[in-house]
Amino acid sequence: MKDYVVKDIKMAKQGAERIEWARRHMPVLNYIKEEFQKTKPLKGVNVIACLHVTVETANLISTLQAGGANVALTASNPLSTQDDVAAALAKGGVKVYAIRGENEKQYYENIESALKIKPNVTLDDGADVIATVHSKHPEYLKGIYGGCEETTTGVIRLRAMAADGALKYPVIAVNDAETKMMFDNRYGTGQSTLHGIINATNILLAGKNVVVVGYGWCGRGVAMRAKGMGSNVIVVEVSPRKALEAAMDGFRVMDMKQAAKEGDLFITVTGDVSVIRKEHFKLMKDQAIVCNSGHFNVEIDLEDLGKMAKKVNEVKTDVMEYVLDDGRRIYVLAEGRLVNLACAFGHPPEVMDMSFANQALSVKHIVENHKKLKNEVYKVPEAIDNRVAKMKLETMGISIEKLTKEQEKYLSSWSMGT
Ligand code: SAH
Numbered sequence: 232m233k234d235y236v237v238k239d240i241k242m243a244k245q246g247a248e249r250i251e252w253a254r255r256h257m258p259v260l261n262y263i264k265e266e267f268q269k270t271k272p273l274k275g276v277n278v279i280a281c282l283h284v285t286v287e288t289a290n291l292i293s294t295l296q297a298g299g300a301n302v303a304l305t306a307s308n309p310l311s312t313q314d315d316v317a318a319a320l321a322k323g324g325v326k327v328y329a330i331r332g333e334n335e336k337q338y339y340e341n342i343e344s345a346l347k348i349k350p351n352v353t354l355d356d357g358a359d360v361i362a363t364v365h366s367k368h369p370e371y372l373k374g375i376y377g378g379c380e381e382t383t384t385g386v387i388r389l390r391a392m393a394a395d396g397a398l399k400y401p402v403i404a405v406n407d408a409e410t411k412m413m414f415d416n417r418y419g420t421g422q423s424t425l426h427g428i429i430n431a432t433n434i435l436l437a438g439k440n441v442v443v444v445g446y447g448w449c450g451r452g453v454a455m456r457a458k459g460m461g462s463n464v465i466v467v468e469v470s471p472r473k474a475l476e477a478a479m480d481g482f483r484v485m486d487m488k489q490a491a492k493e494g495d496l497f498i499t500v501t502g503d504v505s506v507i508r509k510e511h512f513k514l515m516k517d518q519a520i521v522c523n524s525g526h527f528n529v530e531i532d533l534e535d536l537g538k539m540a541k542k543v544n545e546v547k548t549d550v551m552e553y554v555l556d557d558g559r560r561i562y563v564l565a566e567g568r569l570v571n572l573a574c575a576f577g578h579p580p581e582v583m584d585m586s587f588a589n590q591a592l593s594v595k596h597i598v599e600n601h602k603k604l605k606n607e608v609y610k611v612p613e614a615i616d617n618r619v620a621k622m623k624l625e626t627m628g629i630s631i632e633k634l635t636k637e638q639e640k641y642l643s644s645w646s647m648g649t
Contacts, residue, residue, distance in 0.1 A: 246319030419578030421452025
């Protein structure tokens with residue numbers, strides 16, 4: 232009996248080629264894979280992974296398998312699955328349940344199918360498996376050692392659960408590792424978001440007013456890269472410190488109402504709900520383009536926009552046109568879902584190399600230490616974070632300075648002054 236749900240198993244060859252290409256750009260993960268192959272730290276461990284089904288994720292899955300794990304994979308977003316990758320994984324014997332464009336009902340059915348693996352470890356990108364286990368399938372709790380969370384929004388949800396005493400197993404916030412957040416969130420989102428926008432629209436970024444809503448690690452990356460393409464970048468923020476940082480990084484900072492009037496292209500990366508809504512759509516220019524690279528599809532209030540529109544047309548793949556009463560047209564990319572994964576390939580392998588090295592080593596950490604862990608949200612152990620940074624530098628051929636004895640002494644002394 233076939234134990235997978237994929238679009239077309241015949242796409243496996245193309246998927247396998249692309250997975251191999253990504254593998255060649257993920258040297259740290261490859262190194263861990265070799266180590267896992269020898270030491271088998273995950274022998275017999277059942278893992279459910281609810282991640283974007285991409286070439287990079289495929290390489291994480293094979294690393295876990297090399298360590299001895301049995302893996303079931305399901306998508307963490309209905310629009311981010313690369314169907315050729317799903318096919319290649321299914322052909323290689325992975326239990327994979329993911330089809331690009333699946334509806335919400337299928338999305339959750341696929342999570343349920345993957346749960347049948349009876350997980351010992353859960354990997355999430357947005358906490359959907361953890362939420363499903365806690366709310367609908369508590370019978371799996373007793374088998375679970377712990378979980379890992381890949382993304383900012385998931386970590387926020389889990390911290391709220393832990394604070395309420397509702398979290399029933401330990402979780403490692405992989406997102407918060409420095410070798411994840413500072414690279415994946417910043418350089419990954421920066422590049423892949425522009426890639427997605429260009430793929431969907433092919434607009435010229437030079438000379439455009441690009442409004443970046445949210446100046447966390449993701450927003451910083453998007454703003455930096457849009458500036459590099461010649462856009463006039465405007466940042467919208469709620470945090471005084473981040474707004475100040477954006478201003479001193481050289482961007483114009485203003486509130487959303489003002490930005491709504493000036494923007495040609497809007498990119499939300501806040502992790503929050505309804506940051507662009509009715510009052511802003513009212514002020515936008517004709518042909519403004521709106522898209523999201525942050526949490527789920529809630530940052531742009533499409534319900535508001537739908538109600539304001541007299542007509543909605545799909546003008547081309549992934550581009551919806553909302554025609555308003557006064558004739559203005561507003562374009563929404565990828566239904567307000569993550570434009571970088573829906574309209575492009577997500578982050579490039581070189582950054583996912585570090586994110587997924589943290590994942591793989593965190594899974595090993597959970598398996599080895601679960602008896603000592605409490606039902607809390609843990610940071611990635613510093614030793615893992617440092618190791619990933621060191622390995623990445625090595626693979627990039629970069630050597631760094633070492634402190635001299637004199638410098639070490641100087642830095643640890645309070646008595647030496649001028
Ligand atoms: N789960 C939510 C939001 C998270 S998306 C949703 O789907 O709507 C952001 C996460 O996607 C990041 O933490 C990043 O690590 C991950 N990601 C980005 N590019 C990826 C890729 N090529 N493969 C796998 N995961 C990727």
